[in-house]
Amino acid sequence: MFNSTLFRQIAASNHKLFIVITAILSALITVIMSVFVPSTISQIAEANKNAGLNPLGDISTLSDFVGNQYFGMFALILCIIYTVVLGNRMIAGQVDRGSMAYHLAAPISRTTLTVTSAIYLVSSLAVMFAIVFGVGCGVAEIAQPGKLDISTFLTLTFGFFLLQTALSGIVFVASCVFNRSSQSLTLGAGISIFFFVANLLSGLSSKLESLKHITIITLYDSKAIINDGSYVSGLIILIVIGIIFFAAGIVTFRRKDLPL
Amino acid sequence: MSIIQVEKLTKSFTTTKGIFNLSLTVNQGEVFGFIGPNGAGKTTTIRHLLGFTKPQSGKASILNLDCWSQSQQVQRHLGYLPAEIAFPENMTGMHLIRYLSDLRKLRNMKKAEELIHRFELDPSGKLSRMSKGTKQKVGIVCAFMHDPEILILDEPTTGLDPLMQAVFINLVQEEKLKGRSILMSSHVFEEIESTCDRIGIIKQGRIISNMRTEEIRNSSKRTYAIEFFERTDMALFENDAFKPKEVDSEVGRVVIEIEDSKINELLRALSTINVKSMREVPSSLEEHFRGYYKGEQIDV
Structure with a gap:
């Protein structure tokens, strides 16, 4: 089911992508934690008081800003890029290139291959957000000691990790179903982007609010997390979605014909 | 096994x-x-x-x-x-x-x-x-x-x-x-x-x-190229049982493909005349395969 040699090989061949995305995410959280000190936030809130539509969303506290802007926008886009590229590269990309033959002939069973790949995908996201959380807390501690609500930040980060796991499950299943990189990318990226856009539009006007029911991103309710609302059920659904999609990918890949 | x-x-x-x-x-x-x-x-x-x-x-x-x-x-x-x-x-x-x-x-x-x-x-x-x-x-x-x-x-x-x-x-x-x-x-x-x-x-x-590779090799007839000093000797092979594949009267050479069973007949015929050289044209499997590639030998 799990092969450590294969895991190390996957990590070695994808470390650059991981480092780049993690570095950008860390840099962004550093900027946010150091720039949005209480005085800046109150200034922005003051300036936006009479604006009809606030382009930054509700940002009356640091947690709001982190929830809305960081996890609602920057990190979301970057992580979608990360999972789409990585998810596709791990399975469909290798089948398309033909290099999958080397792993399977090695011999690694198909199930071991997909399970190990899925574990890498999820654990790399976990490590990525552990780093983001650590950097965020560290910078906040230096720039504005005591102003960051660490437990809220932890829940926001952890919930976001679950959201990314669910999204990566979709990319993963697309990668396991298709033998062509182009098809896997179209479906994996297509659905992820669709969810992202639907989430964005649902927040823009009350007419489009119903769109929030067709995107899984709204299951990660950062407002509820910040305001101690009910967010747990949404996160549980995300876990279930993730498990279903990863399992579907693993089962599909075990049964299909490979053009190798 | x-x-x-x-x-x-x-x-x-x-x-x-x-x-x-x-x-x-x-x-x-x-x-x-x-x-x-x-x-x-x-x-x-x-x-x-x-x-x-x-x-x-x-x-x-x-x-x-x-x-x-x-x-x-x-x-x-x-x-x-x-x-x-x-x-x-x-x-x-x-x-x-x-x-x-x-x-x-x-x-x-x-x-x-x-x-x-x-x-x-x-x-x-x-x-x-x-x-x-x-x-x-x-x-x-x-x-x-x-x-x-x-x-x-x-x-x-x-x-x-x-x-x-x-x-x-x-x-x-x-x-x-x-x-x-x-x-x-x-x-x-x-x-x-x-x-x-x-x-x-x-x-x-x-x-x-x-x-089996040997079968393919053996099943093909052997091919010999024979050169003569006298053109007139070539006539022996132009009309009778050996049916030469090629006759080159300029050089004085004939190429003959025969079954192994007929080799003695050929040797006896050759013993009566003046032969300049004789060599076997190495039979390659290539010819055998080429037929299949082109689809000449079998219709599928």
Whole structure:
């Protein structure tokens, strides 16, 4: 089911992508934690008081800003890029290139291959957000000691990790179903982007609010997390979605014909 | 004992594309040459043997293990060289060789090192930067380094220079002496002729000929080129039973194809005249194969 040699090989061949995305995410959280000190936030809130539509969303506290802007926008886009590229590269990309033959002939069973790949995908996201959380807390501690609500930040980060796991499950299943990189990318990226856009539009006007029911991103309710609302059920659904999609990918890949 | 067994295997992509009711066996210690035009179904058959593709009907088994449901056990005994080599990304040749030897839990790299030396390979470079021939050498090392009982080689000498092709043929002959069973597809007749015990020809998804190499060699008549001092002596061969294939009256040479059973008759006829030279035109399997490729000998 799990092969450590294969895991190390996957990590070695994808470390650059991981480092780049993690570095950008860390840099962004550093900027946010150091720039949005209480005085800046109150200034922005003051300036936006009479604006009809606030382009930054509700940002009356640091947690709001982190929830809305960081996890609602920057990190979301970057992580979608990360999972789409990585998810596709791990399975469909290798089948398309033909290099999958080397792993399977090695011999690694198909199930071991997909399970190990899925574990890498999820654990790399976990490590990525552990780093983001650590950097965020560290910078906040230096720039504005005591102003960051660490437990809220932890829940926001952890919930976001679950959201990314669910999204990566979709990319993963697309990668396991298709033998062509182009098809896997179209479906994996297509659905992820669709969810992202639907989430964005649902927040823009009350007419489009119903769109929030067709995107899984709204299951990660950062407002509820910040305001101690009910967010747990949404996160549980995300876990279930993730498990279903990863399992579907693993089962599909075990049964299909490979053009190798 | 049959090592590789394909029984009535069918996998159709369209009505003419695919493989249909295909059967073949490779016995212990046998080298089976698998030849046929592009798109005839060689690689499709090999995909079944490696467990990459599920049969529509029929069965492929290796060492009595089912190639589809027990592919991982099968793979342990197998060395595989794919036709179009595509290596994992971002690796050097040595990384790949180490990685595969780790996966196979090899105790040492002795055989790998020996092969690297033998093929004069420098595996330190990035795989993506390697030339076709160098990649092929890396592929050969990966297929042979764990000393597998069974080898499946899909067009193994593509991209190798003639010297390296000869090194490869030697390697296959050595493995054969060790009792390894080998299935090898190729378009290079020489390579097939000098290594294979049995040759199967596949066309449009069907095996249309499956013969021992010796049978093919013996079944063809022998061809001799005979030169004469006197043109008049040539007349002897122009009209009677020998039916020359070629008559070159400028040089004074005839080319005769005869059955072995008639060789004494020929010698007696030749003994009465003044012969300048006589040599056998080496019969190549090529002619035999070429017929099948063109579809002259059989309609499918």
